[in-house]
Amino acid sequence: MSAKRYGIITQINANMVTVSFDTFVIQNEVAYVIHADERLKSEVISVRDNTAQMQVYESTAGLKVGEKVEFSEGLLSVELGPGLLGQIFDGLQNPLPLLAQKCGYFLKRGFYLDALSHEDTWEFTPLVKPQDRILPGQGLGFVPEKIFKHYIMAPFSLSAASEVVEIAPLGKYSAKQRIALLKDADGKETEVFLNQSWPVKIPIRAYSEKLKPLKPLVTKMRIIDSFFPVALGGTYCLPGPFGAGKTVLQQLTSRHAEVDVVVIAACGERAGEVVETLKTFPKLIDPRTNKPLIDRTIIICNTSSMPVAARESSVYTAVTIAEYYRQMGLHVLLLADSTSRWAQAMREISGRLEEIPGEEAFPAYLESRIASFYERAGLVRLYDGSIGSVTIGGTVSPAGGNFEEPVTQATLKVVGAFHGLSRERSDARRYPAVDPLISWSKYSSFIDQKQVRLGHEILRKSHEIAQMMKVIGEEGTSLADYIVYLKGEFLDFVYLQQNAFDKADEASSKERQVYVFNFIYNILGSEFFFSDNEGARHYFQKLRQLFNGWNSSLWQSDDFKNSEREITLLLNELIQKDRVNV
């Protein structure tokens, strides 16, 4: 390569520096600001004449005009390979536990470590032999990582089919040792190691086709799975005012979702929340694998007090790692909390670039950035025919809890499901506070369509009657209307709401949801005969109490069956068997 290129700082404005150069620069190229013995990572974000504007991924305190900047030629990339699972990285893929060992309590500026150990060895089993023809992303062999076969794949950057020249035999290898040598049609050779790197802002496209997401992703949250489902390879967003329970919902999803790998991007949020995940996941056992949850989890953590520019890159780091595991034919769920902080990071940088601001000072390209991020989700068929997926769920923190703001609106345009959290529901302690009257999903649920429709209808009518009752009072409401109101409240309390602190209720399996909802469907569709409002209320209160017991019993346990029997008895007292329309 040519000699190193340098630039000189001419301006400093918070985390943005302007650099003059005399050769050339590459857009989005990584560069290092050299400040005494520190090297601060930064990225070229705009170029004009012979000056480049760069965002610095660290605090810029103390930087001076005239200091040198060294350009690196490469784009901001992550290192992909065995050892990612169970790790916790910052937005630039620094492993935080190792950093704590080296630097103590604080995140030292300009201190970068290898994302993956270059010393550890992995037991490699080859899957190809010399002269085989392989495609980019195709598995050349595998190493065991936690519960998975971690495929060592041909570089995604290969331009076309290549031929295997050399492949390492079965044995233990470290990241420094060559695993294979490939040769393309033009005779250009490529060395393959256990790890490969990939620029975070470019999607990995080494697959044969992108498929329509149809299969539901089971989150074990009833209101989501039954009413507003998410599909494997789909996208959804979770906007809500502060205190409505976005993060709690994300944490529950990260524990219970039926996927292979969960990538958590804690982007600009509280450090305390990451700490909770960090300290509890090693102790929680995943019922699907009987291994600690941390074994299937990767945390990218750039909390609110960490540098802003790295916050912007952290969601890209996370999605690239998610895509990497997808390439092995796994189903990956990426949870980004919160995309608003990421958008705000863009806004801060845009402001310093003195770009013409859009609504609420967000840059004009906000929508396209959000869209291209969510578009990296998807269900794909890989070259070998296997299926992998990346599902993206992002929380949104709208200013003032107002969903009209730009980030929420831009997100709603591109996602497949919208789980809107409302202050009214969280104030009434109705958790999860997903508001069934405003939320929607374009994916189909594993619950029968007809049943779900009735559920939605009852909820809507019940709400209307409740509104009316505020004006005319309970005594002015007809018994028929009052029963619909009670049915809606009943559905809300016993099915939509879920107690996150109850062992049995916190996660509801697919079978259980299908079974219980079918049961409830029959209740919702039945006609009841009561003498007055008071009697109706008492009856439903009793029903609700029995259902609460049912919900907190383990699926198919004796308690479960007893509760069901009690409920059936109570129903037989009053129910008229004929189905009626409400």
Added chain:
Amino acid sequence: MYKVYTNIVQISGDVISVEAEGAGYLEIAQVFTRRGVSLAQVIRIERKRVSLQVFAGSRGISTGDRVRFLGHSMRVASGADLMGRVFNGSGLPLDKGPSLNDSLIEVGGLPVNPVKRIIPRKMIRTGIPMIDVFNSLVESQKLPIFSIAGESYNELLARIAIQAEVDIIILGGMGLKYDDYLYFRDTLDERGVISRSILFIHTASDPVVECLLVPDICLAVAEQFALKGKRVLVLLSDMTNFCDALKEIAITMEQVPSNRGYPGDLYSQLASRYEKAVDFDDAGSITILAVTTMPGDDVTHPVPDNTGYITEGQFYLKNGVIEPFGSLSRLKQQVNSKTRDDHRVIMDTMIQLFASYRQALEKQAMGFQMNSWDKKLLFYGKSFENRLMSLKINIPLEEALDLGWRILAESFTPEETGIKKSMIEKYWPAKLGVGSH
């Protein structure tokens, strides 16, 4: 040894620009004016043009005044000598004590590595039932008190400070009324805690920009103590003034405003301060209680709104009481299972019934009929408001829980509370029943 420049080329708002070389970003400088010496901080550098925010304000600065760059960022003295002392927003003594220059530390230091934090687990007892029972304050929590002008938020802060079992109290006043400063000082003194308190006071009459340093100084000092294993409580009043100072500087610097004139990085600015609240895995802790007055009692105003997204809950102080709805301690679940086995039951039941009471009140106001249940709720609600909610009450948690049981028993039958049998048998007061009132 320091470079001195005299070429001030622009004065606008509280920001001056001087032509200088070799200044570092965020470096501190002294500006020598005919009114005295003021500290200033570099906030932008464009080639030779260095912009500084002047903490004492730009009034009276002449274009020929001297600017001396100190070659370091903002520093403050730390250590035990600070105890019992009062300083201004720049760290200079306000009392008659000597100025301190020992063991200087830089303010606004590095963020804590999340893996060195632990899950908070220690409750801070305040003697206020609305906090201890319903929204327990937890060591290392960052919690704002959302309030409006005229409410007694400073009294509440002082009360918590006096009663909290912590090693050190650091008070940061921003735009504090002089009376309020005297109130804090005298109260801490009378109650004998001044010797373990440190006050950094920016009063309403001081230049606005000077209050920008207050949270950073308080938290830097707190961090030093926490690293030495001390449990520190930082009180900040009022963060809205801090945000307004940020706004002022941002507008002067011609930054594009994002929402009601506040800069786009308001969230990050607040977060970098609040996130200093920490429980270290093998050292002390920092707890932050901060008053945020809501302009126009509007919680969607950018300052309370951004604060709410950062902090771990909030206390709403309204009409002289901590509102049970809207107030939230996100960390209470970490501690309230370890206090007494009826804590969560009392917390949940009493709040649910109180919510029903509010509905009954609404019904009453609309002129609807009150049935027997509504009447019980009204009796209960009044009793709750008078005996538990008032901020005048000062009782330990256990006593508050017992009182909760008594109020329930005076108002309802055990079944009506929905509390499970085993708890009723253990705690329901024996001699009381419905109608004993």
